[in-house]
Amino acid sequence: MTDTEKYDRQLRLWGEDGQAKLEKSHICLINGTATGTETLKNLVLPGIGAFTVVDGNKVGASDLGNNFFLDTTCLGHSRALKVSEYLRELNDRVKGSSCEEDPVALISDKITFFKDFDLVIANKLPEQSLITLAAYLYENNIPLLIVNSYGYIGYLRIVTPEHQIIESKPDTPLDDLRIYNPWKELEVESDNVDLSNMNAQQHSHVPYILLLVKFLKEWRNEKNNGKMPETRAEKDEFKKFFISKSHNSDEENFNEGVKGLFKYLQPPRVPSEVEAILNDPKTSNINQQSDDFWVLAAALKQFVDQHKVLPLPGNIPDLTSDTITYVTLQKLYHDKANADLEDFNTKVESIVSNTNRQPIPSDSIKKFAKNSRFINIIRYRSLNDEYTIPNTSVIQSEIEMDNNSNVNFYLVLRAVEKFNQTHNRYPGASDEDVDSDVPLLKSILATILSEISISSTIVKDDYITEIIRYGNSELHNIASLMGGITSQEVIKLITHQYVPLNNTFIFNGINSTATPFKL
Amino acid sequence: METPMATDAGQYQDIQGRWTDIEKIINRGGPMADFVPDTKETPNIKNGIQNDFKILVIGAGGLGCELLKNLALSGFRNIDVIDMDTIDVSNLNRQFLFRRKDVGKSKAEVAAAFINQRVAGCKVTPYKCKIQDKDEDYYRQFKLIIAGLDSIEARRWINGLLVNLVVVDNEGNPEPDTIIPLIDGGTEGFKGQARVIIPRMSSCFECSLDAFPPQTTYAICTIANTPRVPEHCIQWALIFGLEDKNLTKPFDPKKFDNDNPQHMTWLFETAKKRAEDHNINGVTYKLTQGVAKNIIPAIASTNAIIAASCCNEAFKICTESSGYLNNYMMYNGVNGVYTYTFEYEQKEGCAVCGTNIVTYETEPTITLSTFLENISQDPRFQLKKPSLRSNGRNLYMQGLLHEATVKNLEKTFKELNVSEADEINITDPSLPGNLAIRMKIIYKKN
Ligand SMILES: [Zn+2]
Numbered sequence: 001m002t003d004t005e006k007y008d009r010q011l012r013l014w015g016e017d018g019q020a021k022l023e024k025s026h027i028c029l030i031n032g033t034a035t036g037t038e039t040l041k042n043l044v045l046p047g048i049g050a051f052t053v054v055d056g057n058k059v060g061a062s063d064l065g066n067n068f069f070l071d072t073t074c075l076g077h078s079r080a081l082k083v084s085e086y087l088r089e090l091n092d093r094v095k096g097s098s099c100e101e102d103p104v105a106l107i108s109d110k111i112t113f114f115k116d117f118d119l120v121i122a123n124k125l126p127e128q129s130l131i132t133l134a135a136y137l138y139e140n141n142i143p144l145l146i147v148n149s150y151g152y153i154g155y156l157r158i159v160t161p162e163h164q165i166i167e168s169k170p171d172t173p174l175d176d177l178r179i180y181n182p183w184k185e186l187e188v189e190s191d192n193v194d195l196s197n198m199n200a201q202q203h204s205h206v207p208y209i210l211l212l213v214k215f216l217k218e219w220r221n222e223k224n225n226g227k228m229p230e231t232r233a234e235k236d237e238f239k240k241f242f243i244s245k246s247h248n249s250d251e252e253n254f255n256e257g258v259k260g261l262f263k264y265l266q267p268p269r270v271p272s273e274v275e276a277i278l279n280d281p282k283t284s285n286i287n288q289q290s291d292d293f294w295v296l297a298a299a300l301k302q303f304v305d306q307h308k309v310l311p312l313p314g315n316i317p318d319l320t321s322d323t324i325t326y327v328t329l330q331k332l333y334h335d336k337a338n339a340d341l342e343d344f345n346t347k348v349e350s351i352v353s354n355t356n357r358q359p360i361p362s363d364s365i366k367k368f369a370k371n372s373r374f375i376n377i378i379r380y381r382s383l384n385d386e387y388t389i390p391n392t393s394v395i396q397s398e399i400e401m402d403n404n405s406n407v408n409f410y411l412v413l414r415a416v417e418k419f420n421q422t423h424n425r426y427p428g429a430s431d432e433d434v435d436s437d438v439p440l441l442k443s444i445l446a447t448i449l450s451e452i453s454i455s456s457t458i459v460k461d462d463y464i465t466e467i468i469r470y471g472n473s474e475l476h477n478i479a480s481l482m483g484g485i486t487s488q489e490v491i492k493l494i495t496h497q498y499v500p501l502n503n504t505f506i507f508n509g510i511n512s513t514a515t516p517f518k519l
Numbered sequence: 520m521e522t523p524m525a526t527d528a529g530q531y532q533d534i535q536g537r538w539t540d541i542e543k544i545i546n547r548g549g550p551m552a553d554f555v556p557d558t559k560e561t562p563n564i565k566n567g568i569q570n571d572f573k574i575l576v577i578g579a580g581g582l583g584c585e586l587l588k589n590l591a592l593s594g595f596r597n598i599d600v601i602d603m604d605t606i607d608v609s610n611l612n613r614q615f616l617f618r619r620k621d622v623g624k625s626k627a628e629v630a631a632a633f634i635n636q637r638v639a640g641c642k643v644t645p646y647k648c649k650i651q652d653k654d655e656d657y658y659r660q661f662k663l664i665i666a667g668l669d670s671i672e673a674r675r676w677i678n679g680l681l682v683n684l685v686v687v688d689n690e691g692n693p694e695p696d697t698i699i700p701l702i703d704g705g706t707e708g709f710k711g712q713a714r715v716i717i718p719r720m721s722s723c724f725e726c727s728l729d730a731f732p733p734q735t736t737y738a739i740c741t742i743a744n745t746p747r748v749p750e751h752c753i754q755w756a757l758i759f760g761l762e763d764k765n766l767t768k769p770f771d772p773k774k775f776d777n778d779n780p781q782h783m784t785w786l787f788e789t790a791k792k793r794a795e796d797h798n799i800n801g802v803t804y805k806l807t808q809g810v811a812k813n814i815i816p817a818i819a820s821t822n823a824i825i826a827a828s829c830c831n832e833a834f835k836i837c838t839e840s841s842g843y844l845n846n847y848m849m850y851n852g853v854n855g856v857y858t859y860t861f862e863y864e865q866k867e868g869c870a871v872c873g874t875n876i877v878t879y880e881t882e883p884t885i886t887l888s889t890f891l892e893n894i895s896q897d898p899r900f901q902l903k904k905p906s907l908r909s910n911g912r913n914l915y916m917q918g919l920l921h922e923a924t925v926k927n928l929e930k931t932f933k934e935l936n937v938s939e940a941d942e943i944n945i946t947d948p949s950l951p952g953n954l955a956i957r958m959k960i961i962y963k964k965n
Contacts, residue, residue: 004805008609012809012816013708034592042819046612061536064639068588072534072639090615151544152831152841156856171853205745318748326747327798434547462550469549473540476592477831480585484823488709488852491820498709499854509831510551512713512844514858 002047003093010046017367018495019047023093025494026050028117030103031057032083034066034474035149036123038483041069043490044087050095051087052117055080056102066476104129111136119143119490127417134159134383143493146383147486150416151470153409154482154507157519158489158500159383164293165376166368167497168273176313176373177333179212179264180228185332190214195245203247207321207329208257212264215242228265235265252320268309273376278304280377286351292360296368297375299347303340311340311369337370344369380503381519390452391519398517399458406506406515408459412467415445428471437468478509531596531640538565541594544840554839564838565594572662572837573597577650577677579626580604581817582667582704584616585826587630590665591638593834598634599661601646601653602627607778613819650677655684663700663836665829669815671731671901672949674703675871678716678724679951682872685719693719702832704825708816709852713828713844714863715836719872721846725951726866726873729898749794749801753810756789777812786811824850866899868957870950876942876957883962887915887935888928894945900956902947909943910936932960 002019004011011019025048029036032055040051059074059082069086070079080098088096099106099113103122106113107129114120120137122130122144130146137144143160178186190213193206219241220226229238239261246254270278277283278301282294303311314337316330348365352358368375381391398407419427419441427437441464446456485505492500504517545564548556557564574595576586579602590598604626606617616633617626627645634643646653650673658664658680668674678701686697701716703724716723741747742754761772768785776782787807794802808814828848835841847863850856868877877899881890887907895902907914914935916924927935937943937960945956 005608006611008612008805008808009814009817010612012805012814013818038823041615042823045615045819061534062539064534065537065594066540066592068592068637071637075534089618169853171851318750321747322745323747323797323799326745428543428547431546466549466551469543469547471543471547473543475540475544475831475834477589477827477834480589480823481827481831484820484825484827485852485856487823488818488820489856491818492852498852501856505856510842511860512828512832512848513860514856516856 007047014491014495014497018491018497021495022491023047023049025118026052026116027490028114028120029053030120030122031055031124032067032069032079033123034063034068034476034479035147035482035486036121037067037069037083037087038480039121039123039147039486039490040083040087040483041090042484042487044090044094044096046491047091047093048494050097051084052097052099053080053084053087054099054101054103054106055083056100056105066474066479068476107133107136114142115140117142119145119493121145121147121486121490123147127421131383131387138382138384144383145486145489147482148413149474149478149482150413151467151473151475152478152509153413153467153470154478154485154505154509155410155413156482156486156489156501156505156507157383157386158380158493158503160380160493161382163378163380163493163496163500164291165378165496165499166293166374167371168374168376168499169497170374173374174263175317176268176310177209177264177316178268178309178312179209179216180266180268181309182213183336185336186213187217189329189332190217200247202322204251204253205320205322205325206253207319207325208253208260209316209319209329210325211245211253212242212257212261215245228267235262238265256319270304270310271373274300274310274373277375277377286355288355288357290355290357292364293368295351295355295357295360296348296365298351299344300368300372302347303344307340307343310372311344312337313370313373314338341366341369376499378500378502386519392452392454394517394519395452396454398515399454403458403460406508406513407517408463409467409506409508410504410517410519411448411459412441412445412463414448415441415464416467416472418444418448426472428468430471434468434471438464441468475509478507481507481509533640538594545838549841552839552841556840564840568594568834568837569596573599573660574833575658575661575664576600576667577664577673578602578667578669579614579616579630579645580610580667580669581613581819581822582706582826582829583626584614584630585822586665586667586704586830587616587634587643588638589827589830590833591634591641591643593830595837596641598641598643599646600627600631600643601648601650602630603647603649613817613822615819655680658699659684661699663702663833665702665704665833667704667826667829669705671728674724675728675949676951677701678703678718679871679954681716682718682723687719700836702829704829706817706821706825708818709821711821711825711850712848713825713832713850714847715832715844716846722863722865723869723872725871726869727847727863728901730863731898731901733898746793746797746799749790749799749803749806750810752794752797752799752802753786753790753807755793756786756807757811760786760789760793783808783811821850821852824852870900870954870956876959878959878961879943880961880963881932883933883937884931886929886931890932891915891928894958900945900947901949902945903949905945905947907943907945909941914943 027048029040032053057079059070059077059079063070069083074082078100080100084096084098134144138161141161146157148155190210193210193214195203219238229235277297283297283301286295286298314333316333345365395407398405416427427441428434449456489500492498501516502518504519507514546557574590576583579600606621606624606626608622610617616630621629625647627647631643631645634641666674666677681699681701684697686694688694698718704713705711737751737754742751746752760766761775770782787804790807791802832844835843845862847861849859894900904917906916913920913924915927939962941960943958945958
């Protein structure tokens with residue numbers, strides 16, 4: 001059982017189901033820097049199951065200037081050990097451990113160390129090790145988040161082959177009320193509405209759903225040869241017809257109907273994200289090894305093929321109505337949703353038995369059916385693809401649109417990592433190198449740009465001088481901001497709720513702008 | 520852990536090399552900043568951060584804990600924090616300076632003690648009081664102020680005060696030494712915003728009131744007569760149930776307390792009974808709490824993002840080592856990572872910082888009561904109990920003069936002799952200080 005009192009403010013967002021997923025997760029952090037510990041802080045607090053910090057460094061003086069999970073007593077001790085100790089204090093329900101090995105050595109000698117984690121966060125990892133680790137985790141379906149804070153700039157990249165979302169929880173979800181295509185019982189209910197025998201109070205309390213269904217049918221049959229209003233003129237005409245049925249402009253139920261009118265006159269449509277899932281090869285290729293998600297998607301495809309609509313979610317918004325009519329209407333939707341669920345369930349069961357699989361828990365089936373409008377899938381490009389088959393057009397068009405685009409910082413950060421690989425130090429790390437590093441970094445950037453087939457003059461020199469000025473400094477504010485963003489994305493990936501970033505994010509702390517890129 | 524470090528922050532001797540990351544930024548100039556970097560001989564910026572500048576943090580909650588940590592690790596050593604609240608269990612999922620043993624203690628005091636112990640050399644001074652308890656002289660001592668508040672009223676108050684502190688010279692130019700920047704952060708679930716207010720130079724908090732959506736309210740007649748959703752039943756228990764003498768209560772209904780579990784249990788059961796009587800499903804204890812306390816979801820990650828952005832701006836304002844946020848950043852993490860940075864413009868006729876008068880178009884046939892209703896619902900003004908004066912006459916007054924003016928409500932502007940281009944002065948308890956909105960009436964041309 002989770003701690004509902006302590007976690008109340010977050011349970012209102014991701015619910016007990018999301019919380020249970022968090023509490024089962026084991027997350028690995030590579031390097032207990034400020035950026036690393038700030039990320040873990042926001043995951044330990046809401047209660048992940050466990051974390052492990054991998055870090056071969058000893059605590060140095062500069063750690064005390066930017067890392068909150070260390071103090072003067074930690075100087076000279078293992079950084080992995082000390083930050084784990086201080087992070088654990090945040091939440092006694094979370095297990096924390098440390099590994100004092102150098103992550104670079106661990107990746108080259110014992111990469112299987114990483115195979116049991118649910119997710120890995122990498123910070124300040126040299127490019128070569130990063131590419132090796134990213135490839136290994138990609139193969140093993142373990143999400144990797146690469147996060148770095150560099151002076152005033154922050155960088156985040158998410159890498160995972162496939163991320164399934166069951167509850168994308170959009171800010172303004174479109175409701176599914178089947179006003180355009182009522183099922184039989186809803187149509188009968190609206191036919192039974194007899195406005196002529198109502199007093200003013202009753203007349204102004206007929207739910208707009210019933211009014212719209214009723215008058216759409218009437219208008220179609222009387223005015224449009226049974227056809228739905230399609231053109232703008234027809235829709236306007238229907239609107240006039242609908243309004244003419246109200247007693248006066250103060251009837252809230254009619255006003256609510258008018259407000260949503262054009263939305264409800266749209267033919268029902270399967271959202272494009274869902275459509276893509278239904279047409280995905282994985283949906284038509286179910287076998288014993290398929291994830292539950294794809295089995296459910298396959299059943300959903302059968303459902304949509306048969307009924308031309310998604311299963312009814314069954315909830316209705318609050319609307320002007322008397323209590324009894326509202327409760328009756330609610331039950332009507334609820335019953336229909338249950339009938340749809342039963343049908344969906346039968347399809348799931350038949351696929352399960354045909355493929356000899358373990359049955360899927362009924363809770364999962366119900367959640368999937370209820371959220372079928374909001375399912376989504378993200379397939380991230382691998383890091384190797386990003387480096388070897390660069391997404392030139394994205395970068396090109398970003399800069400062409402705005403030559404001060406934050407993509408400039410992505411490019412110079414790539415050059416900085418290459419510089420570190422070549423010279424075994426970061427550009428501008430010490431004061432005496434600040435000027436002499438400019439031409440060195442410039443030539444490395446030119447090489448990278450030519451690999452991406454982009455003109456080497458496209459990035460202004462200012463970006464090179466500015467990034468050298470930072471000299472690999474990690475400012476606490478940028479570390480904390482990137483830790484906030486990264487932990488938020490981790491929560492989305494672990495809970496399979498909301499929609500995570502795809503795939504790269506740059507924060508520009510100079511003017512406080514931020515840009516996501518799909519690279 | 521160590522005992523707290525020396526109380527006199529200025530005397531603290533730092534470990535060599537502790538601030539190398541910050542020093543790179545303030546010792547080196549760059550193409551994207553216009554400032555004089557520190558040298559060994561003239562460490563002006565570092566002296567400023569460590570000794571000269573005093574920063575005030577308002578609120579020691581979700582944002583406040585983050586703000587204090589960020590300021591301490593940005594090198595600031597003189598920090599005040601004001602918060603009147605005490606620690607609740609439901610704070611512990613994000614307010615990371617507090618532990619279970621601290622529940623019931625002062626947020627400001629526990630937060631300050633934690634920072635002082637963890638970050639050697641930093642001195643945070645806590646005040647467990649309302650911001651209104653402090654006078655202008657208190658606020659004048661700060662280099663800048665960061666607010667991490669959930670109350671709009673408190674933010675309006677501090678904003679109004681800081682705008683008033685600015686001395687404007689004969690030519691109408693604000694004197695730079697009297698300007699205290701206000702950095703304001705706010706979060707709700709996966710969303711938040713950070714903004715920089717330079718009083719009299721940029722738009723102020725009051726200018727952007729309509730960016731805050733009004734609270735969800737339910738019509739009283741729905742609650743009384745046609746409840747449909749569980750929220751209606753909970754509201755019924757709050758409004759009618761508490762007043763109903765026929766309903767037995769294990770407490771004095773006049774002293775209903777949101778934080779008392781016994782009171783909340785009564786509320787829940789009363790709402791549930793009401794719901795059952797009307798065949799309504801879905802009244803839970805959690806929902807009852809949410810509605811009664813107007814609970815807003817809150818998580819550590821969003822607070823971290825917004826607080827870090829606020830402190831990044833504070834650091835840049837104090838060091839001038841980079842550009843700055845001009846002047847509003849919105850963040851939304853629901854779908855990907857979405858941010859929008861833009862300049863919130865000064866509002867015409869802002870009651871706090873505006874010099875202009877707001878114009879209001881209406882008709883001479885409008886009754887005073889309709890006019891009152893319209894401006895009360897106008898999100899630009901956020902009024903509670905407005906009083907109206909025009910041409911030296913009281914049109915409608917709250918309080919003692921209410922009796923004398925209530926008869927004006929049914930009169931039209933024409934009957935009240937409010938003519939085109941007349942000015943109406945609106946005062947309201949929600950306006951900070953003794954400010955008034957000056958509204959010029961324009962009549963629609965037919
Ligand atoms: Zn203003």
